[in-house]
Amino acid sequence: MLTLDNLDKVYRTGTFGTSDLHAVRQVSLDVQRGEVVSLIGESGSGKSTIGKMVLHLLDSSGGTMTFDGRDVTKLGFRARREYYRKVQGVFQDPFSSFNPIYKVDRTFETLRRSYFPRVTGSEWRSRLDDALAAVTLEPDDILGKFPHQLSGGQLQRLLIARALLLDIELLVADEIISMLDASTRIDVLNLLGELKGRGLGILFVTHDLSLGNYVSDRVVILYKGRVVERGETSAVFDDPLHPYTRDLLASVPHLDRTWDEVEAEEAERTQRLAGRCLYHEAITAQGRSLGEEADAADGVPDGVGLVEYAPGHFVGCFRKAAEEKCPAAT
């Protein structure tokens, strides 16, 4: 449904863009209906930047974005309004998602004024109650309150309810559970599962691997703005290939295996993959050389692309940062 193709984002910083920050590099991924795709990466890896580009809150600097086959890379104001009927987002920080000087109701009122000016008061009220019920909130506890009178978890769920008021097809959820306590976390995760069952596509942004593992069908591992590995959740988690993914997974506790088993497996993998780069091996096997590939990519530094290692399991060059050298090149 949503497809990103070689999406780029360069932040212009300094006067007249004298110093640039390449926050997202050639990112390609897709989200289908009824599927949760986790975007996993450490802080500053560009996850929110990607989310905001999908939501058209930031302009992309290169690449294309399509929604149901239609190009949505650039949208005018009207087209964007229509886009938002189908695509909505929930942000990382619930406290800053509400204007502190207004009651929380106003967030819903804004949506109503904008998209449902003809819906009557009572009709709207019942829709609102339904949406709040879906996120297990009691309208009486919530409505008429100011944001600072509610908890982060309540605000976060209000934002999800807001997105549900529109009949959306894609939800961009940016770290929506990092602010929640354990019990609400489960509620929200289950809610996402239910939405997925209803056919919603969800781009789930997180820095927490175990959460990614729990909710998602597919994962995309991001490092410094570059996709280093992506594929079915089980494939990536059972057989992580990229050094960065392996580092990440090494710090995640496994419930079904003992620590020794995990360590042994990882030691075996390290031995198997040491000094290699599956990406460049695949490129070479296709009869292309490292230098040629850079030319083919139109001068883009090589190694930002991915190769399909196993069906549906993609991996990029084994370098970490885009500026580094590939371990296999030395």
Added chain:
Amino acid sequence: MTATQPTAAPGTEAGEQPAVTGPAVSGGRKAQGDVRETLYFALRNPKVLIGLVVVLGFLLLGLLGPLFLRHAPMDYAGPPMAPPSADFPFGTTTFGQDVFAQFVAGLRSTFLVGLLGGGVAAVIGMTIGFVAGYRGGLIDELLNMLTNVVLVIPGFVVLIIINAYLGVRSVPMQALYIGIFTWPWVARAVRSQTLSLRSRDFIDLARLSGVGVGTILRREVAPNMYSYLFMTFVLLFGGSILTAASLDFIGLGPTNAMSLGLMMNQAVQWSALHLGLWWWFIPPGLGITLIVGSLYIMNVGLDEVFNPKLREM
């Protein structure tokens, strides 16, 4: 009298403009009954109260005074150089004009110049500040450049030149010119506050609700800084009055109207000082000093009201 002859009018020399230390945007004014609470603290703050009483007193005098006058400001109504008496509460000029009538008329133009000059500067400054801060990018850089250019122009000097050559001869005209040169510090302040508000997620959420830029600025950004904008206007109001008085005093004021600065200009021209006609220049001088001083005191008080951290508990 020196008090009314500023070497540099704060309204024009933006660099010296007392910065409005408004409440931090992030402070986020909230709580129920916010307006009532603010009013409660405002009316209990002695600085606000004193400033308000003085300014409103003069305003009332300017508005209602003409109803009780028997002479027009420029009429040769009585004996020349008469000291204050029952007939002429502020005495008369060398030509026998009623100083009180002139003072009342002068108050009107003083408030008019404050309102219009402050208004023009506020509208330009806030518009540019909001747009630059919200849109960012190239628009911001261009507007910033414009702001900085106007900021470094010695506004008062330009005003003198404009007034001298274009012949500004009415109060609204004078106010307009003053407004055009005093907005830059407002634009800067509003821009930086908008910049910090723009990065907050509720702005993005409003955009996700399909709301346009104008609506977002009006309904989401500006309400977060009403107190700040109000204080800014108070300062602009006082600054315009002072600048206008200075221009009038050096003889570049409106010719078709009376003003407090013009009164002092005439008093000096006709040697009121040497002749000992103190009633001719003390009232306008004191009037301007009191009005502008009260506005600034009020501003300090408002700062305390709007910024809970400064409230004396």
